[in-house]
Amino acid sequence: MATIDPRTEIKEFLSSRRARITPEQAGLPAYGGNRRVKGLRREEVALLAGVSVDYYVRMERGGLAGTSDEVLDALAAALHLDEAERDHLFHLARQSRAPRRRRPAATVRPALQQVLDAITEAPAWICNGRYDVLAANHLARALYSPVLADPRRPANTARFVYLAPETASTFFVDYDRIARDVAAKLRMEAGRNPHDEGLIALVGELSTRSELFRQRWASQDVRLHRSGHKRLHHPVVGRLDLDVETMELPAEPGLLLNVYTAPAGTAAADGLALLASWAASQAENTKPGSPGR
Template sequence: MATIDLRTEIKQFLSSRRARITPERAGLPAYGGNRRVKGLRREEVALLAGVSVDYYVRMERGSLAGASDGVLDAVASALQLDEAEGDHLFHLARQSRTTGGPRRRRSAVPVRPALQQVLDAITDAPAWLCDGRYDVLAMNHLARALYAPMLAGTRRPANTARFVYLNPEAARAFFVDYDRIVCDVAAKLRMEAGRNPHDEELIALIGELSTRSELFRQRWASQDVRLHRSGRKRVQHPVVGRLDLDVESMEMSAEPGLLLNVYTAPAGTATADGLALLASWAAGQEKLATEMHALG
């Protein structure tokens, strides 16, 4: 994938959202039983959004540059977009209003020492920083222990999307909800593509995954988008076994584009005990590594 074509992105996103809504779901009468299109017709979306048919057709052909926020809100309502989809539509419109410009290389940069100190101060929970491309930029000792299977490869920065799609056997053994994870990762990458369509590293990652993974191609074609949000992550760790973790993902206001992820478990649960065991194992591994280094 040499570039991300905004007009194509807009066309495919709007048409895919339109195709999933039936007239009944939209509160419209369905005249005749032989509709030639899946979902709503363009003129029905235009009616629901309060714009002319010609105007909406231009939008769905990839022209969002002149669309006002009010019109975008109306289209989002007509297509029953959720929060992530609405944000994505606005990102695409915002990028359409720019002059385009050359692609930008946004390589992973070293994390400020103060941020690593913050991670290291979180001693009882795995904590790590990533960017919108899923590059893992910094971790505390528990996160390194938790994600040992992903870190087994030598490529750095480690990347969750590559692990999920290009090492599927290991990823499926690690993530209990692997089928959901593959959907979420592709959807969050598409969200990032709408936000930063000229990011060379992102374009290269999407191209690599598209070339090497049929599963990614399928999920990418769905046009789905997701926000980075709190939730539950269930993993099968090779040393401590099953861990059902509560995840908090927070955008770093001082470092735009970075996400802080912290995994916790309620006290007294099997997962809390597992995290304590993981911490003990990680400390043992670090001690062993230090001793081996001293002997070397």
């Protein structure tokens, strides 16, 4: 994949969203039993969005430049877009209006590493929109040891999920959901920053080497980075059911802080304490002069 073309992204995204909605779901009468298109026709979307058919056809062909926010909102409503899909549509439109070659941060400032290191009782790490692991505290390095086993740096969670599926499907209890979400978030990032050379290279590599990724990528699904729940099976401490808080860093556009916690008194909290003990022992064993060194 040499590039991510915004016009192609727009065409495939809008046509895929149109195809999933039936006239009945849109509140339109369905005349005749044999429809040649799956989902809504272009003229039906135009009617629902309150624009001319020619205008909608131009938009679906990738021509969102000059489209007002009001029209985009009407189009999002006509296609029943959720929050992530609506945001994705607006990102694509912004790229059509005035493409920006934003270069995401490749490193983390020392002050941010200090923040991570100050979080001593929870795994915390910083990534960018393409899932590069850019910085982590000692507990996150212990928790994500299967991901960090890849010698390539920065380590990349998407690459782990799709190119090490046997290990990843053991580590992530809900592997199918994780794989779906990772591809959807990468697609979201592609709409936000289609000129990111690292993202283009990653999508190309995954598309070449993983049939599952090709399927997920072709779905055109998008998702926001959100807080939630993650179930992991760590190779040393076993099952961990963790709450995940994902926060954008306003001073570092494109970077996300992820913190994993567990309610006090739960098996997961005990597991994190055991993980901390294991991580401390690993650090002690790697010191110069330690037994086995």
